[in-house]
Amino acid sequence: MNHTDPNVQILLVDDRPENLLALEALLKPLGHTLVRATSGREALKILLNHDFAVILLDVQMPGIDGFETAELIRGRERSQNTPIVFLTAVNTSEHHVFRGYEVGAVDYLLKPIVPAILLSKVSVFVDLYKKNQKVSQQAAQLERTVAELEREIERRQETERALRAAHEDLELRVRERTADLSTANAALRHEIAVRQRAEQDLAEALHREQEARHEAEAAVRVRDHFLAVASHELKTPLTAIYGNVQLLRRRLAQDDRIDERNRRSINVAVEQTARLSRMIEMLLDISRIQTGMLTISRAALDIGTVLRRVAHELETGLERHRIELITRGEPLVVDGDELRLEQVLHNLINNAIKYSPGGGTVSVCAEHRDSQVVVAVRDEGIGIPASALPFIFEHFYRADNADRRNIDGMGIGLYVVQEVVALHGGRVEVRSAEGAGSTFTICLPASTANGGP
Amino acid sequence: MATILIIDDETSVATLLAELLDEEGYSVVIAFDGSDGLARARAVRPDLILSDVMMPGLDGYALVQAIAADPDLQDTPIVLMSAGPAGPKAAALPVAGFISKPFLLDHVVTLIQHLLT
Numbered sequence: 001m002n003h004t005d006p007n008v009q010i011l012l013v014d015d016r017p018e019n020l021l022a023l024e025a026l027l028k029p030l031g032h033t034l035v036r037a038t039s040g041r042e043a044l045k046i047l048l049n050h051d052f053a054v055i056l057l058d059v060q061m062p063g064i065d066g067f068e069t070a071e072l073i074r075g076r077e078r079s080q081n082t083p084i085v086f087l088t089a090v091n092t093s094e095h096h097v098f099r100g101y102e103v104g105a106v107d108y109l110l111k112p113i114v115p116a117i118l119l120s121k122v123s124v125f126v127d128l129y130k131k132n133q134k135v136s137q138q139a140a141q142l143e144r145t146v147a148e149l150e151r152e153i154e155r156r157q158e159t160e161r162a163l164r165a166a167h168e169d170l171e172l173r174v175r176e177r178t179a180d181l182s183t184a185n186a187a188l189r190h191e192i193a194v195r196q197r198a199e200q201d202l203a204e205a206l207h208r209e210q211e212a213r214h215e216a217e218a219a220v221r222v223r224d225h226f227l228a229v230a231s232h233e234l235k236t237p238l239t240a241i242y243g244n245v246q247l248l249r250r251r252l253a254q255d256d257r258i259d260e261r262n263r264r265s266i267n268v269a270v271e272q273t274a275r276l277s278r279m280i281e282m283l284l285d286i287s288r289i290q291t292g293m294l295t296i297s298r299a300a301l302d303i304g305t306v307l308r309r310v311a312h313e314l315e316t317g318l319e320r321h322r323i324e325l326i327t328r329g330e331p332l333v334v335d336g337d338e339l340r341l342e343q344v345l346h347n348l349i350n351n352a353i354k355y356s357p358g359g360g361t362v363s364v365c366a367e368h369r370d371s372q373v374v375v376a377v378r379d380e381g382i383g384i385p386a387s388a389l390p391f392i393f394e395h396f397y398r399a400d401n402a403d404r405r406n407i408d409g410m411g412i413g414l415y416v417v418q419e420v421v422a423l424h425g426g427r428v429e430v431r432s433a434e435g436a437g438s439t440f441t442i443c444l445p446a447s448t449a450n451g452g453p
Numbered sequence: 454m455a456t457i458l459i460i461d462d463e464t465s466v467a468t469l470l471a472e473l474l475d476e477e478g479y480s481v482v483i484a485f486d487g488s489d490g491l492a493r494a495r496a497v498r499p500d501l502i503l504s505d506v507m508m509p510g511l512d513g514y515a516l517v518q519a520i521a522a523d524p525d526l527q528d529t530p531i532v533l534m535s536a537g538p539a540g541p542k543a544a545a546l547p548v549a550g551f552i553s554k555p556f557l558l559d560h561v562v563t564l565i566q567h568l569l570t
Contacts, residue, residue: 235536239555240465246558247473277555 008032008126009050013043013069014058014087023056026115027122040069047079053129054122056109059088059100067103074104083125085109220290234280242273282412286395289419296337296423300447303332303341303373307366310345320359323349327366332373333447340420341444347413348377348440354407355438356381372426373446378439384432392430393418401434417442455569456480458499460490460516461534462508466554470503473558474565487511491519494526501549501568503561506535517546530568 010032012023020036027034035050037043041064043055055073059066066086073079083106088096097108107121249266252258288294304327311323334341352362360380367374384392388399395415402409414428417440421428425445432438457479461467464485471481482497484490487504488511494502502520506513513533520526530549534556550564 232536235554236463236466239536240463240469242555243466243469243473243558247469247476250473250476250558273555 005031005126005130006033008053008129009035010122010126011035011037011043011046011050011052011055013037013040013055013061013066015039015061016058019058019087022113023118026113026118030119030122030126032126040064040066040072043069044072047073047076047082051078052082054125055082055084056122057084057086057105059086059096067099070100070103070105080104083107083128085121085125087111087113230283232284235277238273238277238280242270242277245269245273279410282410282416285416285419286412289395289416294419294423296340296420298335299338300333300335301338301341303334303345303366303375303444304329306338306342307345307364307375310342310349311364314346314349314353318353321353321356322361323353324361324363325366326363330368332366332368334373334424334444335447336424336444337420341424344417344420344442345375345377347417348375348442351413351440352377352379352381352438354409355379355383355402357405357407368446369443371446372443374441374443376439376441378437380437383434383436383438384430385434389430389432393428454478454480455500456482456497457565458482458484458490458494458497458502458504460484460487460493460502460504460508460513462486462505466505470561473561477562477565479565487513487516491516494520494529495523498525499529501565502529502531503565504531504533506533506537514546517548521547532564532568 010027012020012027012034013036014020014023015038017038020038024034024036032053035046035052037046040061043057044064047055057066057069061069064072066088070084070086073082073084084104085107086100086105087109088100089111100108106125109118109121245266249270252263252266285294307325307327311325315323349362349364356362356379358381363378365376365378382401382405384399385401388397388401391397392399393414394411396411397415398409398411418428421442421444426443429441429443430438431441457474459467459470459474459481460483461470462485467483467485471483474481482493482499484493487508490502490504491511493499502516504513504516511519513535517531517533520529520531531547532550532552533546533548534552534554536554549568552561552564
């Protein structure tokens with residue numbers, strides 16, 4: 001307990017320096033810092049800036065005495081709890097002592113000072129001071145710890161707030177992202193709906209297209225059936241009419257008395273009935289081609305012979321036209337349907353005459369070329385406009401320059417030509433310019449059989 | 454004088470041909486359907502048969518087969534007439550000739566003259 005501590009200060013107050021010296025000498029072994037004051041005033045001054053473990057205060061001093069000094073010390077906040085030990089003479093009355101306790105003294109030391117008592121009492125107060133100091137240090141430490149804890153709590157709360165803010169931010173972002181996703185989802189659903197509708201529209205369009213096609217096909221079947229039946233039904237009365245006008249002409253031919261006008265009338269009736277018959281035959285051909293019913297027979301035949309027959313037939317009655325047949329006299333044999341090929345050549349040469357309203361030469365050149373028999377029919381007529389060329393083999397197609405010139409026709413002849421030639425494994429070519437005539441060329445595979453027809 | 458059997462369900466055509474061939478000097482017998490035509494053929498034994506193809510009941514093709522199957526008639530030349538085309542079916546039949554309707558009278562007369570000489 002007697003360990004020295006220079007941080008502990010003891011204030012010694014006495015107006016007599018010898019007393020102060022004596023006290024210092026006695027207390028020095030304790031090792032504490034001893035501060036001396038020679039008056040109450042000086043003590044009070046020192047106490048303004050220093051703390052002391054104990055104050056040894058002489059009672060009887062000139063000026064402010066010990067009691068007054070003690071009262072003033074107690075009156076100050078800094079020093080109100082600092083223990084004060086009065087130093088007084090032995091003859092001090094009871095009253096004196098009581099007064100000392102009233103003003104705040106905690107103990108008395110009687111003069112002459114007994115060193116052991118002095119040291120013991122001072123030590124007690126120093127210990128008390130130290131313990132107080134320790135307690136206040138501990139309190140301060142505690143306060144610091146508490147403050148630290150509070151700061152820690154504050155920090156943690158701060159962190160928690162930051163975390164919560166971060167969490168909220170995250171939640172906000174999640175909500176935003178979710179919102180984005182649901183917007184994207186909605187857009188996607190919309191897109192899917194749009195595509196489904198487009199697919200539905202497409203399917204409906206396809207369905208409508210199929211229905212339209214079925215209707216068109218049904219209409220075509222009805223038309224073809226009509227053509228076949230109508231043509232056939234037309235031919236029966238026509239056979240009777242045509243036969244009877246021919247019979248009438250035969251009978252009139254044997255009568256010399258018949259008027260020339262009647263002869264001409266009957267001729268017109270025969271010719272026009274024949275024409276009507278050909279037209280009906282063409283309509284029937286169209287029907288056959290479109291229903292796939294056009295078939296050909298196959299037999300070796302000489303195209304030169306057929307050409308001469310057709311040319312001879314068409315030449316009759318021509319006035320402004322000339323048919324020039326150019327062959328080398330060689331047999332031009334093909335395997336084909338003689339009636340159908342005659343029809344083809346008839347159509348081509350007849351067209352050449354028909355579309356040369358101003359007259360001129362129709363030249364027909366027939367020859368072997370490689371393994372083909374080639375027949376070219378060239379005229380000097382009105383020609384075919386370039387815009388019409390791609391369509392002339394379509395059925396019922398008529399170039400408008402033919403219509404403008406009132407040239408009769410149904411737009412069937414070339415259609416039949418093309419089909420019949422194709423059935424023979426051949427092809428038709430045309431070269432023409434409006435106003436510069438036309439050349440139609442048919443190429444047929446030459447017969448591979450030996451010998452002529 | 455040669456005898457010709459004309460078979461056609463179309464009376465105007467049958468009559469036309471009958472008048473034509475009569476005026477050309479032939480003896481003519483007319484029937485207005487296939488069955489009647491076959492019966493007349495068996496009864497008359499004509500030198501030539503001129504028959505339509507499309508007829509109700511026994512048509513021209515069936516008639517040709519019936520004639521070919523009859524030992525008494527199988528050498529009789531038959532000429533078929535049709536408003537339709539002379540297709541491969543007609544070409545495969547044992548007929549002497551084929552005439553498309555409508556026809557040139559000269560063509561009919563020439564063909565018959567050719568077949569009866």
